[in-house]
Amino acid sequence: MRIGYARVSSELQSENAQLDALANCGCERIYHEKISGKGTKRPELIRLLDSIRTGDTVIVQRLDRLGRSLSDLINLLSAFKQKNVEFISLNENIDTSSATGELIFHMIGAIAQFERRLISERTKVGLEAAKVRGRKGGRKPKLTHSDVKKARAMLSSGEVSKAEVAQHFKVSRPTLNKALEK
CATH class of the missing domain: 1.10.10 (Arc Repressor Mutant, subunit A)
Incomplete structure (x- = not known):
């Protein structure tokens, strides 16, 4: 069975593009949710993991929809592998049914994590520079x-x-x- 998973981070975002892409590639069942990928509590992903069987294929539109860190993605891929479940990411053209697809999965996951770390480091440097100039981040206090x-x-x-x-x-x-x- 081809099983899709779609996720958006907030209620303001629409998962329609993901749902359409998953339906167009023949997914018979699609799990979708509106929840941040940072947290580990993703109920629909847990339902997907509970429902997959040997021979199934899990499909996502983009790799970052499945997990937010390389370790998270590798853990999920390991869980798929233990159940003899294949994985496909449409945008990155990854298909773990081949050795090349599995290698590409690991390389893209590592690059995605590297990019997130760079963004985080640049943000910290920017906040520190603002602090040195006397600027303070965060919300203004409600009470003066x-x-x-x-x-x-x-x-x-x-x-x-x-x-x-x-x-x-x-x-x-x-x-x-x-x-x-x-």
Whole structure:
């Protein structure tokens, strides 16, 4: 049986192109999900792994849809191999039914991981450079220094609860608590 797997990282993305490509190459069953590839909890991938049998072929449109790291991809490929299941990636033209296809799989996976590491390193360098110039990353605090002083004053009177103070400043209690700890 030809089994497809499609994944997009967020609800804003559409998996239609992947689903069409998998249907066009003859997939009889397609598992798809909208979830980040970083996490290990991908319920549809787990269902796919539970359902594959000897002689099946797992097909993805692109290699990065299956796994986000080389070790993740190799572990999945090993799981396929243990069950005598072949693997095909359409965009990279990888078919593990041949020795060449398996070699290409490992090479492309290594290059993809290398590229992700380069991006991560460049991001870290950029953030460090911004920090040196006095820029600070992240979200702006919901409560200003002045708001925190007012919240402390409101709470010290004993007439107002933390829930009421949080509601007054339109923040959650955990946000208020975090601001008060600083």
